Amino acid sequence: MADAVLTLNAGSSSIKFSLFRLADSENFELFAKGEIEEIESNAPHLFSVDAKGAPLSDRKWDRAAGFDELLGALIERAETHLGQDKLFAIGHRVVHGGPKHYRPERVTPELLDELDKLTPLAPLHEPHSLAPIRAILAARPELPQVACFDTAFHHTVPMVAKRFALPPEYEAEGVRRYGFHGLSYEYIAGRISVLAPHLAAGRVIAAHLGNGASLCAMKAGRSVEMTTGFTALDGLVMGTRCGALDPGVILYMGQQRGLNPKQIEDILYRRSGLLGVSGISSDMRTLEASDDPRAKEAIDLFVYRIVREIGALTSSLGGLDGLIFTAGIGEHSPQIRARVCAGVEWLGVKLDLEANHRNAIHIGDKQSRVAVWAIPTDEEVMIARHTRDTVGAPAPAL
Numbered sequence: 001m002a003d004a005v006l007t008l009n010a011g012s013s014s015i016k017f018s019l020f021r022l023a024d025s026e027n028f029e030l031f032a033k034g035e036i037e038e039i040e041s042n043a044p045h046l047f048s049v050d051a052k053g054a055p056l057s058d059r060k061w062d063r064a065a066g067f068d069e070l071l072g073a074l075i076e077r078a079e080t081h082l083g084q085d086k087l088f089a090i091g092h093r094v095v096h097g098g099p100k101h102y103r104p105e106r107v108t109p110e111l112l113d114e115l116d117k118l119t120p121l122a123p124l125h126e127p128h129s130l131a132p133i134r135a136i137l138a139a140r141p142e143l144p145q146v147a148c149f150d151t152a153f154h155h156t157v158p159m160v161a162k163r164f165a166l167p168p169e170y171e172a173e174g175v176r177r178y179g180f181h182g183l184s185y186e187y188i189a190g191r192i193s194v195l196a197p198h199l200a201a202g203r204v205i206a207a208h209l210g211n212g213a214s215l216c217a218m219k220a221g222r223s224v225e226m227t228t229g230f231t232a233l234d235g236l237v238m239g240t241r242c243g244a245l246d247p248g249v250i251l252y253m254g255q256q257r258g259l260n261p262k263q264i265e266d267i268l269y270r271r272s273g274l275l276g277v278s279g280i281s282s283d284m285r286t287l288e289a290s291d292d293p294r295a296k297e298a299i300d301l302f303v304y305r306i307v308r309e310i311g312a313l314t315s316s317l318g319g320l321d322g323l324i325f326t327a328g329i330g331e332h333s334p335q336i337r338a339r340v341c342a343g344v345e346w347l348g349v350k351l352d353l354e355a356n357h358r359n360a361i362h363i364g365d366k367q368s369r370v371a372v373w374a375i376p377t378d379e380e381v382m383i384a385r386h387t388r389d390t391v392g393a394p395a396p397a398l
């Protein structure tokens with residue numbers, strides 16, 4: 001009999017989950033993974049596959065189903081798949097931990113009440129992480145749950161990089177830069193120490209380019225700067241988010257256009273970025289396949305901002321030894337990686353075009369002064385490890 005951890009990673013319209021078995025006291029083995037899609041629609045869909053990708057279960061609803069029902073169905077499936085093995089804890093990616101929560105924490109009703117207050121700072125994510133936690137707490141109060149914060153890895157960023165040049169009362173209230181995609185960067189930092197030990201003590205920029213996108217500057221495996229800030233709106237152009245914006249634009253929207261805060265939130269979070277600029281899609285695959293000039297304009301802007309921010313983060317690091325691409329676009333788009341690397345060639349970055357084309361992991365040219373890698377990320381395994389460490393490894397069966 002083995003023990004298992006279920007991880008949940010909530011996005012704006014879907015919840016990804018993974019089920020890991022504790023193979024021994026240290027290592028997890030992926031047992032199943034899947035997704036609940038269209039969670040708030042009239043047709044939610046739950047599917048899962050095993051570690052090799054073979055289908056395990058598939059269920060479609062033909063009506064809206066609340067989080068209680070969807071999560072109940074998920075846990076029931078997970079326990080059925082596990083058979084004799086025991087689900088001992090559930091871990092969650094929670095995007096914003098605010099000023100107080102920068103370590104994984106066991107969920108309590110008090111913690112949930114505090115995290116609720118951070119919803120305005122992560123409107124696409126926080127409600128979708130907290131609703132499943134609440135549903136599970138009500139249905140299965142005996143099952144330990146752990147919140148793993150996406151902001152936690154950036155706790156090491158120096159204060160000078162976290163401060164806004166605002167009057168001090170804002171800083172005192174926690175209005176500062178936090179940074180996101182921390183679970184992904186923590187995983188990447190661990191992989192670098194295995195795959196490229198010579199980089200582990202060096203100056204590295206990791207580019208998490210997915211639906212949400214950001215860069216993280218790491219020195220000796222610790223975050224020293226990132227492009228996301230108080231919220232996951234700042235920095236790079238994202239699927240539907242605008243990235244860095246002159247705050248004067250927000251004043252303009254309110255004062256000249258007469259938009260209220262909810263309408264502005266909707267534009268900045270849901271109607272900007274690749275989708276807003278192209279008017280076609282937030283999905284990089286669709287844009288790459290399109291010959292519409294607006295798709296090209298959106299991709300040009302996406303790449304330009306990455307190149308610009310790599311320059312800025314290199315300054316924070318005082319030089320650059322390694323550049324790592326990860327997440328959906330970073331792992332799978334040779335075109336975007338090639339264009340970014342061409343833009344920062346002056347830093348000593350040179351791609352091996354053939355390795356890049358076949359999506360190899362080590363994609364730097366032998367002549368490249370900066371090591372270049374494309375490393376698949378795994379936020380789920382990070383959540384599983386933190387969950388096990390926070391709850392404590394289960395006692396061995398007698």
Ligand SMILES: Nc1ncnc2c1ncn2[C@@H]1O[C@H](COP(=O)(O)OP(=O)(O)O)[C@@H](O)[C@H]1O
Nearest residue numbers: 011210211212282283284285327328329332333
């Ligand atoms: N082969 C590919 N080429 C280009 N972009 C890709 C490819 N595969 C996935 N992507 C892009 O990755 C993005 C999604 O990244 P992902 O890390 O899965 O996002 P999230 O976890 O935030 O939902 C989408 O823009 C998608 O188009």
Ligand SMILES: CC(=O)OP(=O)(O)O
Nearest residue numbers: 180181210211212232
């Ligand atoms: C914080 C964030 O942007 O997350 P995601 O990339 O999952 O949207």
Ligand SMILES: [Mg+2]
Nearest residue numbers: 210211212327
């Ligand atoms: Mg993601």
